[in-house]
Amino acid sequence: MxxxxxxxxxxxxxxxxxxxxxxxxxxxxxxxxxxxxxxxxxxxxxxxxxxxxxxxxxxxxxxxxxxxxxxxxNLANASRLSILKARDDYVQALKEQARKQLTILTQNRVKYIYILVNLITEGIFVLMENDITIRCRQDDYGLVQRLIPDAIQRYKQEFKQNDIKITVDDKNFLADDLAGGIELYAMDGKIKVSNTIEARLAMIFHHMLPDIRRDLFGINQHRISNY
CATH class of the missing domain: 1.20.5 (Single alpha-helices involved in coiled-coils or other helix-helix interfaces)
Incomplete structure (x- = not known):
């Protein structure tokens, strides 16, 4: 179905x-x-x-x-540089103060003659040449000429040498604003000894600078830690 x-x-x-x-x-x-x-x-x-x-x-x-x-x-470096600059400015101010005091000292004729003859003699000893030219301030020209024989005599006594010629340059003078001193030349200007008051002050300051900084600012702990 x-x-x-x-x-x-x-x-x-x-x-x-x-x-x-x-x-x-x-x-x-x-x-x-x-x-x-x-x-x-x-x-x-x-x-x-x-x-x-x-x-x-x-x-x-x-x-x-x-x-x-x-x-x-950057802030620390800026601060450190600022401190270093302030210290350097202070040291340079001391150096300038010393220069001014030396300038005053050279105005004392007796003391300046003593200083100048020693600077001339020392320069001759350093050069140890037979032909030397000296430059000085124009105001010191006559004085330097008068002091040369004494300096030559000291040199001869020390080194037992007779032949030495020293000429004072009468055309090229040192700057009038220098405190004093001389420059010595040998071998046609190839050798130079700067014995100006400023040059000697700079040399002394350079050698004494570590002691000056230590006395003024203390021991540099950073430098000590580097050893």
Missing amino acids: GLSETDVAKQIQHMIAFIQQEAAEKVEEIEAKAEEEFNIEKSRLVSQQRIKIIEYYDKKEKQIELQRKIQHS
Whole structure:
């Protein structure tokens, strides 16, 4: 006995209902899967962005710290240079004060003659040449000429030499604003000895500078720590 139209219709309806149910489940499964993948991707993106933000602010923090250290170092260096300049200015002021005192001293004729003859003699001893030219201030020209024989006599007594010629340059004079002293030349100007008051003061100051700085400013602990 065949199925009636009603039975066929019921079976078809049942099959349609089953297909619809399966389709709905598939849709639900796909939606759930899509939502899961979306949440995973969203979580990944959020995590990725969080890492980027953390890295960005870490980098910023390091840059700020580096800038702070650089600024601190610059300020420390500026302060140190300022202190060094102030100390150097003070030392140079002492040197200038000493120069002025020596200038006053050379105005004492008796003392200046004693200083000048010793400067001439010392210069001759240093050069140890037979032909020497001396330059001096124009105001000292006559005085230097008068002192040369005494200086030559000292030189001859010390080195037992008779042949020595000393000429005072009457065309090229030292600057009038110098405190005094002379310059000696030999071998056509190839050899020079500067025995001006300023040159001797500079030499003495150079040798005494470490002691002067120590007495004025104390021992440099930084230099000690480097040994």
